Amino acid sequence: MSLRDIAVRVEASPASRIGGIRPILHEIRTLLAALIDTGRGGSIDLRSLPLSPADFEALDAALGEGEVRATIRALGETRVTETAIHGVWRVTHCNDGGEAVADLIEVCDAPEILKTHAADARVGLAKLRTRLEPG
């Protein structure tokens, strides 16, 4: 049983809005412009910012949900979602219990974690070779 299984949910009170999402949106705008101009975007670590639950909700509402949604199962779940702003991704890493341990905005063509690393591809190749062996 994980903490997520507890039925009680804390509601984000509108009174706890801190109003810090506007600077984040400006930072995203700057990163997106850089991605278009130079091919290099960037990331924002949302957990390093003092945001209240209501601020997180406001940020999600401001960015919206886009065309891509992916789930990675590696040491717990990672949710990767493209927001309604193309090139702006929300990456949430969760542990085995389903609790978020890192929450990032990534401004890029595709988040690094979606790509297959060469080392993993080599493991895959070895696996496939074994499966193709006769007998």
Next chain:
Amino acid sequence: MHEPETLGDVLAKRGVSRRGFLKYCATLASLMALPPSVAAQMADKLTRATRQSVIYLSFQECTGCLESLSRTHSPTLEGLLFDLISLDYQETLLAAAGHAAEEARANAMRANSGKFVLMVDGAIPLKDGGVYSTIAGRTNIEILKEAVPHAAAVIAVGTCSSFGGLPHANPNPTGAVSVGTLMEKGLIERKPLINVSGCPPIPVVISGVVAHFLTLGTLPELDGYGRPKVFFGDTIHDRCYRRPFYDQGKFAKTFDDEGARNGWCLYELGCKGPTTYNACATAKWNGGVSFPIESGHGCLGCSEPDFWDAGSFYAPLPAPRAPLSAAAGAAIAVGVAAGAAVGLAGLYKRKKAQQAHTKLTVDDLETEKKP
């Protein structure tokens, strides 16, 4: 000759994919206030590193630190710490007992002499010859005297070994002291010492210190109390999501009033966040669920020296309500920019961001270490 096993080899054997490890490094980078872009390079470096030998000694302690560290109820992501290190001796986790356990410690020390990291958990009693805490008939100070000279560095895990903690609290009946005090008094050999305080300390802070050591080959920069600045550089108050309410003068007066329900600042209920340096507000607890203030209770200040003797946990601090850092102060002045400015207060990021809006890399961090 047999090639030493790299961390990458260990991870591959355990079936941890590169994505999984990248995720681990992303969480570490987040905690260490490093730019998220560093995670990929950190993962590269760490997979090529060999595992760090660690000997873990427990003295006057409650085992809460080890419990925090081992996170037995959620072993996977946080449990990767045990892949970063080779835990060669820890009496609670060791299968062996009695003479066999003591022999295992002696063997591990001999095999890794000069290279192992010594983790010490708990205070060390000195009164009456140190008889108040003994292992296999030997006092804690005797064991330390033997182990420290062979260690590459010492990590004091928890407030007891860092500052004396609860055993050291008034009237300190056993004459308990910290590892640092022993070094200052010349009772044990001086070695590079890192205090990872907290009652208990945040487990991922330990992983962060070890990852820093393996990635950069150096120990992290320390504050005046010997704590790694990447985790203890800001107060709880500086990084608290309730901080803007403090600045607006909105305080909970009781634990069940309107202010408490609206998540206002807990300063008047005795929160020690303004004088406590730790990473709880960003690293959080229970797998990132929350931290005490988020759960509605003020900070106790458990990572600070003598916090048990600092008066009631529920009495407000006498300190004036002044902005505690220039970065946060500037953020308050511009009002809406508070979130972004405090977020940028990460130590490395802060320095670099002031110079140019460019990405940081692990190489940049290494360059910073050089004079």
